[in-house]
Amino acid sequence: MQLERLADTFFNLQVMQQYLPKIVEGFFITIQIALAVVLAGIASGLLLALVRAFRIKALNFFIILCVDILRALPPLVLIIGFYFALPAIGIRMSAWVATWLALSLVLMAFAEEIFWAGILAVPKGQWEAARSTGLSFVQTLTDVVMPQAVRLTIPPLTNRTIAITKGTALGAVVAVGEILYQAQTAYSFSYNPSPLVLGAVAYLILFIPVVYFGRWVETRFAWKR
């Protein structure tokens, strides 16, 4: 009896059936934002780290400042700032863009730090050996240093990327139609938590493989102090 009521509340098939298409729609929007964030965040982070390798003082100071700010601010504060505060000075963007931009910037900051630490970890002798054979600074960076640095950075970068892509759920706060938003909307329409269960299942389907991928990467590129 009790169990039946529980099932009716949390696993109400009728409600689930009704809102499943919405959740599926949200599922693909989540994937869409996540991929866009990963691409933009890692590419821009790599670019910043490469720029930093030139060790131009003023520029590096600026990079470090940006990275620090982005690491200190909660991503939700960034999203809300972009979506609710920037219009006040005439900068308007859609909720999708605000979420994507905020998460990409956060990933950029972490990726820059990780790539830069990787570059520093390559021994000075590698630079000297490469330069002594006549390679230019840029050639040394791209052909000798980065291949070694990237290998070191893969495990921490993977973990950080996974954590940040889970932040796509924050888009629900500014009404991006991803999984959580769809689930929450459906919940408030039906006043039944079954859509939340459905949403949770959608996240598990999406992220359990990602978590396992992260574990695999960690053992594959054994990252030990």
Add this chain to the structure above:
Amino acid sequence: MSGDRPILEVRGLHKSFGHLEVLKGIDLAVRKGELVFVIGPSGSGKSTLLRCCNRLEEPSSGSILVEGVDVMAPGTNINAVRRRIGMVFQSFNLYPHLDALGNVSLALRKVVGQSRAEAELAGQAALERVGLAEKANSFPNELSGGQQQRVAIARALALQPAILLFDEPTSALDPELVGSVLAVMRELRESGMTMVVVSHEMRFARSAADRVIFMDHGLIVEQGTPEKLFNAPDHQRIKDFIASIEH
């Protein structure tokens, strides 16, 4: 054996790791005050024999008695028995987060139940015995390998064990540091400590051991006085082994 019980008695000891049988029936008795030296090629089971004595390795079968207490019996409090069996490791295994005195006094406080003051007094005395009283507040990474190993000996000694087991105590040391550790071991022997030593220090064995045991393939091949084993062993492979080590 003249009536009094051996400190350590091993009977029919077998130990297997999966399908690999490392000890194939070891019988051994160590009398009070005796220094027994165990030699043999690597993989012969020497270290496993030592590690079975305080059950760091779980024996597959056989019995082990320390001061007459069956180490393997279900009712035996293994932690209480281990107090009586000191062990010194090849890689020292000092606790890096504690200073020398902390290393030596931890078990006195937590196992014996002494107050901090009592434990530190006893710990300081143990450090004095190994000649490191002035290093009491040094951390392991501030000590040389030889000093670290002497602190490890003091850690075992502080518990006033009935027997000390040494598992290749000098193999991880630079040659110039070996002497200080051997000197401490010689002094312990002179003070009457019962010891079982697995080591390749043949010169030390010749001069200090009461008995030398040669092990190979999980069995005791031959045992006797150092003179007998080093100068006129019954087995050719002992001659070959000693020749290969002493070069």
Add this chain to the structure above:
Amino acid sequence: MEQLVHNFFNFEILSQAWPLLLAGFWMTVKLTLVVVPLGLAGGLVVALASTSRRRLVRWLVVIYVDFFRAFPPLVLLMFIAFGLPFLGFDPGAFIAVALSFLLNTSSYYGEIFRAGIESITRGQHEAARSTGLSVPQTMVYVVLPQAVKNVVPDLVSNTLEVIKLTSLASVVALPELLYAARQAQSLTYNATPIIAAGIIYLVCLWPLVRLLSRFEHRQIALH
């Protein structure tokens, strides 16, 4: 420029919103002081359970950790805040936040502690056991002090993330800093409170970011 100052750095608005922001700030502090120790304690339990001899226990720990690592924290929070009342138990915003954070952060802290425990060599366990210390004593007096020391950078890093995550509590109307800022914004029709909240986060968390950056460089350099 004038528009920027008027909308983002308006001192008149700020002085109106200040009491609200201050109350929000203290709520964030309170939340942090509850959520971080709870997560650390939970993480320690998770890590110790993962060293259990029973395979079933280790197995359950892996499921627990992976399950809660796969959930975005906000999803977990909403599920608990909106789902639990249907079970006849309305936890209230604060408890809902604390509970969802405990489940989420104990998984992350647990993984960190576990890595620390695994970084301690077998020789340390053996040396301790050879002097008669029991298994729990060995853990408490020998393994954990070293393990924790080895993972301090990761613990600090995770703690920074947890503090930032407390902003999620605004979604379930717990009046912490971000919630207060949004409330002040809708009362004043001005974005200054949100900018101010951002600056407060920045001022409080920047030292941690600097510290971490130093740790990370050392960590990779040692690799």
